[in-house]
Amino acid sequence: SQQGEEDPQALSIQEGENATMNCSYKTSINNLQWYRQNSGRGLVHLILIRSNEREKHSGRLRVTLDTSKKSSSLLITASRAADTASYFCATDAGGNNRLAFGKGNQVVVIP
Amino acid sequence: DTAVSQTPKYLVTQMGNDKSIKCEQNLGHDTMYWYKQDSKKFLKIMFSYNNKELIINETVPNRFSPKSPDKAHLNLHINSLELGDSAVYFCASSPRQHSGNTIYFGEGSWLTVV
Numbered sequence: 001s002q003q004g005e006e007d008p009q010a011l012s013i014q015e016g017e018n019a020t021m022n023c024s025y026k027t028s029i030n031n032l033q034w035y036r037q038n039s040g041r042g043l044v045h046l047i048l049i050r051s052n053e054r055e056k057h058s059g060r061l062r063v064t065l066d067t068s069k070k071s072s073s074l075l076i077t078a079s080r081a082a083d084t085a086s087y088f089c090a091t092d093a094g095g096n097n098r099l100a101f102g103k104g105n106q107v108v109v110i111p
Numbered sequence: 112d113t114a115v116s117q118t119p120k121y122l123v124t125q126m127g128n129d130k131s132i133k134c135e136q137n138l139g140h141d142t143m144y145w146y147k148q149d150s151k152k153f154l155k156i157m158f159s160y161n162n163k164e165l166i167i168n169e170t171v172p173n174r175f176s177p178k179s180p181d182k183a184h185l186n187l188h189i190n191s192l193e194l195g196d197s198a199v200y201f202c203a204s205s206p207r208q209h210s211g212n213t214i215y216f217g218e219g220s221w222l223t224v225v
Contacts, residue, residue: 042115042218043214095208096208097207097210097211097212099214
């Protein structure tokens with residue numbers, strides 16, 4: 001099964017700056033999703049982008065998808081300390097909502 | 112108010128023991144899942160059930176046996192625990208089993224096998 005891989009693995013930024021994370025995958029997908037995981041907690045769904053979409057926004061989040069390069073990016077604008085978390089991309093390539101998760105990006109926002 | 116709740120949150124047990132993790136969702140979803148997250152935070156699906164029917168069984172050792180008494184519950188029983196079973200186990204649910212359905216995760220159960 002394919003797997004999303006985020007890059008970079010760890011990111012430390014000042015509050016107010018933007019944070020960008022990338023994710024690559026290997027096969028065709030139905031959709032790609034981003035999740036956030038705060039330390040010691042479960043994953044929380046952030047945004048889903050379908051394979052026929054190129055860009056999607058949700059609040060301070062902007063996701064892009066380039067199916068020709070098999071890559072996606074997640075941009076968090078005007079970061080806050082509360083954005084400190086691990087961010088995972090997950091790809092859905094087949095049926096049955098079977099998600100393949102990447103390794104995760106640790107983002108630390110310094111107040 | 113917790114949407115997906117799983118118990119226990121922490122479990123420390125000896126090798127060879129049998130243990131269970133319980134999961135319940137009050138969202139009215141049809142589909143439930145078990146995921147395993149290892150020490151490097153790599154998250155992998157183990158099972159999914161839709162309306163009590165097994166849909167995904169992701170090459171998990173048969174020491175792991177999920178049980179779904181109804182669509183709101185999916186319990187995970189693990190026999191003969193091994194050191195390598197130490198991980199965080201997440202229960203999750205989604206409205207339907209089809210692609211694109213948002214998955215809602217529980218808070219995780221930290222299993223440590225000593």
